[in-house]
Amino acid sequence: MADPHAYLAGLQPLAMRFGLERMHRALDALGHPERAYPVLHVGGTNGKGSTCAMAAAALEDAGHRVGLYTSPHLVRFNERIQVASAPIGDGDLASVIDEIRRACPWHDAGGEGDRLTYFEFATLAGLLHFEHVGVGAAVVEVGLGGRFDATNAIVPRVTAIAAIGLDHTQLLGDTVEQIAFEKAGIFKPGVPAVVHGRQPPAALEALRAEAARRGAPFVVAPPDYAGAIALSGPHQRGNAALARAALAELARSGVALSDEAIVRGIATARWPGRLEEISGVLLDGAHNPDGAAALAAALRTMHPGRPVELVFGVLADKDHARMLEALAPAARALHVVTPASPRARPAPEVAEAARRLGARADVHASVVEAIDCARRAAAPDGVVCVAGSLYLVGEARGLLAPR
Known part of the structure; x- marks a missing residue:
């Protein structure tokens, strides 16, 4: 493929079609690359990207080769898919796009309802690239909402929900309770669900109820983090506390990760475009x-x-x-x-x-x-x-x- 960016642009980046059927079908065809490494899955309204950046930095400090999948990008698509803090190269991006198209011929041949969306394709590219390069752990950010987001086809080791607020109300609902319900759609049976310690009360109760309904152990992170934080702004203290609590659950799940590595990761993380x-x-x-x-x-x-x-x-x-x-x-x-x-x-x-x-x-x-x-x-x-x-x-x- 000469230009992977031209192909991705042809998938209509702003088009959305809800549902996980296409993702499950594609992951089956690709042999489930997302099962090759433990995943921390992070959703929420504000701060989820910063939380992802801190978590990835801590895992890298602990010696893991870390895959980081986030959205949207700021300047180039490649920023969305990173391994060891380096964006995917155009050659590797072209290679995984070709592999997805070969494994999923129904994508190119099918009608509009069968074709993978831009975000679905991007998510598959990230998960497949992480498998190819042999990451030891991955941090994956939810795109929009949670329940029907393409990333929700993953079964992670730990889920985390950053602070919830009113955003995308035309798609997710116009109350924090409705939005919390959609965000909690990433909770899985038996998978710890860690939530930001400063949620609106109604959102917190909606998250707690949905965790109980889905059988996810529920953890409320402390409201603040007292240690050193590289990212600027007082709001990052809550995000750091969420990252630390989620990483502690990841360590309990069997991922090698010391508290010292968590502290160093939070103290060194970088996240472009945020203060x-x-x-x-x-x-x-x-x-x-x-x-x-x-x-x-x-x-x-x-x-x-x-x-x-x-x-x-x-x-x-x-x-x-x-x-x-x-x-x-x-x-x-x-x-x-x-x-x-x-x-x-x-x-x-x-x-x-x-x-x-x-x-x-x-x-x-x-x-x-x-x-x-x-x-x-x-x-x-x-x-x-x-x-x-x-x-x-x-x-x-x-x-x-x-x-």
């Missing part, structure tokens, strides 16, 4: 109201008294009004841009919503223009921050970070 500073610009993937509130709190904690120039853009399915309610008071001005996605909310609409809250908001034609304007406004003592959409953060990171 990450590049070329003097702070990038954060806050893309829903709870994430926006966490970012606002982090800005006040990390940069007290410094004015913030916020480059902001959102997708149309996000609650931009509540995000602005959290972020506008934390910023001196907003530099609004339309993210590079067909699902983006137009920048003029977002800017008008910000102005109704009394915020200063300008509209820019591009991310480059918005960052340049924010930098000029921030000099000499301000902070430039890009947030609101992972698509926007990825575009900014591609511009700011050396390859």
Whole structure:
């Protein structure tokens, strides 16, 4: 295959078809690569990627060759599938894509209902690559929801649920109880289910009830972690506590992992685009109201008294009004841009919503223009921050970070 990225793009990245039938069929055809290594399966609304990064770092510190599967990517698809902190190469990606197509001829030959979706194909590629390179353990992040997510075809050693909030409400429900029920769909009989220690009370009870119904031992992580954390922001203390509790269960399941390795992993983990500073610009993937509130709190904690120039853009399915309610008071001005996605909310609409809250908001034609304007406004003592959409953060990171 000459260009694996062109093939993946042809699978319509935004198309979703719920159900696990295609995944089970494909895994059967491939000989169940996901059974070759123990898996930590991580879901939730906010912080699941950070939790995955900490868990993978700890497992690597313990001497394991670790596979890490996350989504979405920020700059290149290859970021989604990593082994020993290195993204999959294009050659290996092309190879596993060809292998999946050979094993599943019904994918290319079938009708729309038979074809694997973009995310299903990506998940299979990650699981197969992990088997080929012989990982000792894998950390797998849920894509969306849990119950019908492609990753839920895995039977892991441990499941973990990060903090739950209102996001993707048009697909998962408009209450935290409904969303918690969907997230808890990854719980399996006899598999420990570890949940973030700071859940909304209604979400926690829904998770507890579903764990009992499914026969999953239920563990509530401590609300905070007292040790050193590499990732920035006060909200990472809860994520670190979740990672440590989930890893402790993984160790109890037979995976060689000391508490010292867990502590060192949490103290060294890196996760791009989450309160990450590049070329003097702070990038954060806050893309829903709870994430926006966490970012606002982090800005006040990390940069007290410094004015913030916020480059902001959102997708149309996000609650931009509540995000602005959290972020506008934390910023001196907003530099609004339309993210590079067909699902983006137009920048003029977002800017008008910000102005109704009394915020200063300008509209820019591009991310480059918005960052340049924010930098000029921030000099000499301000902070430039890009947030609101992972698509926007990825575009900014591609511009700011050396390859």
